[in-house]
Amino acid sequence: MTMVSQQFSYVIGVDTHAKTHTLVALDHLGGKHGTAQTFPTTPPGLKRAQAWIERETTGPVLVAMEGTGSYGAQFCDLLTAAGVRVTETRPPKRGVRRAGKTDPIDAEHAARYALALPMEHLITPRNHAGHHAALTVLLTARAALKKAHSASNNRLTALLRGYGFGLDVRLALTAEQVKVVAAWRAHRNDDVGMVTIRAEAAREAREILSRQAELTANEKGLLKHVKALAPYLLLEHGVGAIVAAQLIVSWSHQGRIRSEAAFARFAGIAPIPASSGNTIRYRLHRGGDRALNTAIWVTTFYRYHHDPATAAYVEKRTKEGKTPKEIQRVLKRYIARHLFRVLDNHTILA
Incomplete structure (x- = not known):
């Protein structure tokens, strides 16, 4: 079993945030190399961070960071494109936090965590480019759309069950019932309260239909990118x-x-x-x-x-x-x- 400390001369720990990344370098024996450095997450700042790694280290380098799919995604992609091996680390356990929490401490923990691992236990970050990026964004959007669709459906069901309107809503709303409600207009015999309730029910129904159309378009987008990447699936x-x-x-x-x-x-x-x-x-x-x-x-x-x-x-x-x-x-x-x-x-x- 080959250990990280046997394979790499240096391990760089990175604590990622929205505005800055903090880097700490350890040699293969676990000794700190230099002092912690903090760089802004702007494109020039990330380039400076990459240059610091190249300047401070020799031989094979492993970069260990949290949040390779969020705050650290751009830095991860930059380093990967430059041929630097990047691994994702897990947040420190509660017991480790007793030693304190600062950005340099978290960066050092990331480096030490990776340094103690066997090579086969390194977590390779996900692909963030091209069709993979499109699929990730579409799946995230789909989850939000489904949540909004479900919330609108629940609100409409509650309105119809509470105020009747002559519809049988003992079971889940059907697509035809939603279409009927979406086309509602104010009735002459409605009092001021029912006018508002009927209008709100129609608005919720139209919202449901809109979400359904967006979900259909979302699925078509997913299908397009799946066919481009892995049609055999x-x-x-x-x-x-x-x-x-x-x-x-x-x-x-x-x-x-x-x-x-x-x-x-x-x-x-x-x-x-x-x-x-x-x-x-x-x-x-x-x-x-x-x-x-x-x-x-x-x-x-x-x-x-x-x-x-x-x-x-x-x-x-x-x-x-x-x-x-x-x-x-x-x-x-x-x-x-x-x-x-x-x-x-x-x-x-x-």
Whole structure:
């Protein structure tokens, strides 16, 4: 097992913020090299930070930073383009915080955290460029749109259930009911209160229709970029544009996730023993990337109900005495393994 300290001459810790980044350099033995330096996050400031790294170090260099997908994204891309290896570090644990918290302390912690790792445990940042960037932005926008759509739907349902209007709203609103409400106008016999309530209901309905149109356009955008990057994913049962987009964004590129077992744990699907006595049971890991977990669950749900091969497997395992939840957990683990191999054995197009 090769350690980071054996592979790199220096490790640079970076504490990232919106306005400044603070850098601390350690040699391969853990000794501090020089003093901490702080640079603005403007393009010239990031160039100066890169020049400082090149000036202060010799030999192979590893840069360890938090927030490679947010505050540190531009610096990460700049260093990666220059051929510098970048790894993402996790925030310090509570016990480490007892030593104090300043930007130089956090930067040094990032460097020491990476220095103590085996090479295979380094976290490679996600791809932030081109189609990958477009997918990331579209998925973030989709989550916000769905939240807004759900909120509008709940508000409209509450209005209609509270004031009637002659619609049967005992169950969830249908698309046709929303269209009817969106076309409402004030009635002659409405009092001042009902005029306002009817107008607000119509506004909420139009908001729902608008969000639905935006979600449809969003899915078309996702499909466009998925086809450009990994069209083969769409050939998999239960994998559509939204699921494929999340798989690509979470996985990112070959080499980022070292094995299918690591991918399963990253997705929160790795089984955890929960046995007792003669009963052998496993439960799912509840951490990991929950968006990726949801994407794999959607694929599992589709196959569970629509794929003949999966239906035959479910029937077989049911006869063996397995519960539906246990069968679904096994299926999720199998599908995670299969999708990782599909991703890792193909070349993501540029």
